[in-house]
Amino acid sequence: MSRRHLLSGLSATALALAACAPVERPPAPSSIALPDAFALLDRQASASGTLPDLLPSQDPAFVALNARAMADAPELAIAVARIDAARAGLRGAGAERLPNITAGGDGSRRRISAAQFAGLPDGIEIQRYVSNFSASADASWDIDLFGRLRAGQRAAAARLDAATADAAAVRLALATDIARAVLDYRDLAGRTALVRDDLASADALAEVTGVRARAGIVPGFDLVRAQSLAAEAQSRLDAIAGERAAIIGRLVTLTGAPADTVLAALEPAQPVPAITPGLPTLEVPSVLLRRRPDVAAAERRLAAADADIAAAAAERFPTFSITGSIGLLALAFGDLFSEEAITGSLGGSIAGPLLDFGRIGARIDQREAEAREAFATYRRALFTALGETEAALGALDAAAKRAGALSRQAELDRDAAQLARERYRRGLDTFLTVLDAERTSYASRQSAITAQAEVARARVALYRAVGGEG
Structure with a gap:
C-alpha cells in the first residue's frame, strides 16, 4: 500500500x-x-x-x-x-x-492600443474598442x-x-x-x-x-x-x-x-x-x-x-451543497437578451473536516459545559x-x-x-x-x-x- x-x-x-x-x-x-x-x-x-x-x-x-x-x-x-x-x-x-439566491450584472467597454500588437502582418486590423455585458443569478443550498x-x-x-x-x-x-x-x-x-x-x-x-x-x-x-x-x-x-x-x-x-x-x-x-x-x-x-x-x-x-x-x-459530518447559476453574456448590449447569450451551470459539492486539530471537539465541549x-x-x-x-x-x-x-x-x-x-x-x-x-x-x-x-x-x-x- x-x-x-x-x-x-x-x-x-x-x-x-x-x-x-x-x-x-x-x-x-x-x-x-x-x-x-x-x-x-x-x-x-x-x-x-x-x-x-x-x-x-x-x-x-x-x-x-x-x-x-x-x-x-x-x-x-x-x-x-x-x-x-x-x-x-x-x-x-x-x-x-433555504436556498441562497443572488443576482448581479456588469458591463464594461475597453480601448485596446495598437502598440500592443507591433509586428503584425499588413492588412490585419485591431478592434480598438471591446465591450462586455453580463447578468447572472446564482443559487446555493445546503441540504442539511x-x-x-x-x-x-x-x-x-x-x-x-x-x-x-x-x-x-x-x-x-x-x-x-x-x-x-x-x-x-x-x-x-x-x-x-x-x-x-x-x-x-x-x-x-x-x-x-x-x-x-x-x-x-x-x-x-x-x-x-x-x-x-x-x-x-x-x-x-x-x-x-x-x-x-x-x-x-x-x-x-x-x-x-x-x-x-x-x-x-x-x-x-x-x-x-x-x-x-x-x-x-x-x-x-x-x-x-x-x-x-x-x-x-x-x-x-x-x-x-x-x-x-x-x-x-x-x-x-460533511456538508452537502447544491449550486446553480444561470446568466447572460454578450459583447454587445443589444445581444444580451438573445438565446445565444444564455449561460448556466448546475453542480454539487461536499466538504467536511479532515484535520481540524480539535477545533470542533473544543466547541462541543464548550456547548456541553x-x-x-x-x-x-x-x-x-x-x-x-x-x-x-x-x-x-x-x-x-x-x-x-x-x-x-x-x-x-x-x-x-x-x-x-x-x-x-x-x-x-x-x-x-x-x-x-x-x-x-x-x-x-x-x-x-x-x-x-x-x-x-x-x-x-x-x-x-x-x-x-x-x-x-x-
Whole structure:
C-alpha cells in the first residue's frame, strides 16, 4: 500500500471515529423531583389550575396603574425589545435552511492600443474598442443532511420562548410591585387617619388637663405631658409625609407615569382588602411551579443549550451543497437578451473536516459545559420557586393569625384608654396612667392596621411566588 493511500485511509478512519464519538446531553427537566404537596397545605390539590384573586383587583388605583405599566413601563419595553431580537434570530435561523439566491450584472467597454500588437502582418486590423455585458443569478443550498441547521433553528426557537417567558416574568414583577406599593399607600392612609384621631384626642386631653391644672386640681406638669402627647402625634403625622413621597416615587419608576398621574389614580380612598381566613388551594408543586415564568425561561434556555450541542456535533459530518447559476453574456448590449447569450451551470459539492486539530471537539465541549450550566440554572430556579412558595405560604398563615390577634388587642387597648381617660376626669387615676394607656392604644391600633396590610402584601407575595395565573 502506498504512503498516499495509507494517509488517506488513516484520515478517513479518524473522521469516522470523530463523527461517531458520543456527546453529553443534559438531563431532562422532568428528572428533577419535587414534593407531592406544599408543607402547609393538604395533600389533596386543586386540579382546576385556577388561582384565587390574591391581588388588590378591587382597588381602582391598582387596576389603573397596572394597566399603565403594562402599556408603557420602561422595564417592559426592554423585555419586548429582547423578544423582537429573539424573533429576528429565529427568522434568520429558518432562512439559513433555504436556498441562497443572488443576482448581479456588469458591463464594461475597453480601448485596446495598437502598440500592443507591433509586428503584425499588413492588412490585419485591431478592434480598438471591446465591450462586455453580463447578468447572472446564482443559487446555493445546503441540504442539511445531518441536521446542523435544523438544530440551530430549534435553539433559536427555544431562545424566543425564553425571551417571551422573561417578558412574562417582568409583567409579573411589575404587577406585584405595583400591588405592594398601592397597599403600602392604603396602609399609610389608614395610619394617617389613626394619627389624626390620636392628635385630636391628645388635643382634647390637653384641653381638659389645662382646665384642671388652672383649677389647681392637678399639677401643671400634667399639662406639659398632655401637650407632649399632642406634639408626638404631630411628629408622627409629619413623618408619614416622607413615606408617602417614597411610595409615589416608587410608582413613578414602575409605571413610567408622572407623579400627578400616579396621585390622580390613588386619589379615591380605598380600604386595605379584608382578611380572608385560611390558605388558598394550590396545584401540586411539580405542575404549578414549572409554569412560573423564570422557571419556564430557564427550561427553554436548557432546551436551547441542548440544541446547540446537536448543532456543534453535526459539524463533525460533511456538508452537502447544491449550486446553480444561470446568466447572460454578450459583447454587445443589444445581444444580451438573445438565446445565444444564455449561460448556466448546475453542480454539487461536499466538504467536511479532515484535520481540524480539535477545533470542533473544543466547541462541543464548550456547548456541553454550557448545557450543564443551563441545567444547574434551571434546577436552581425550580427550587428557588419551591422555597419562595413555601415561605410565602408560611408568611401568609402567620400574618393572618397575627392580624387577628392584633385586631382583638387593639379593641381591648382602645377600651382601656377610654376607661383611663374617664377615671382621670373623675380624679380616680393619675395622668401617667392615661398617658401610658393612650400610647399603648395607639401602638396596638397602628400594629393592627399594618398587620392587615401585611396580610394583603403576603397574598401578593404568594401570587408572585407561584408565578401568577400562569
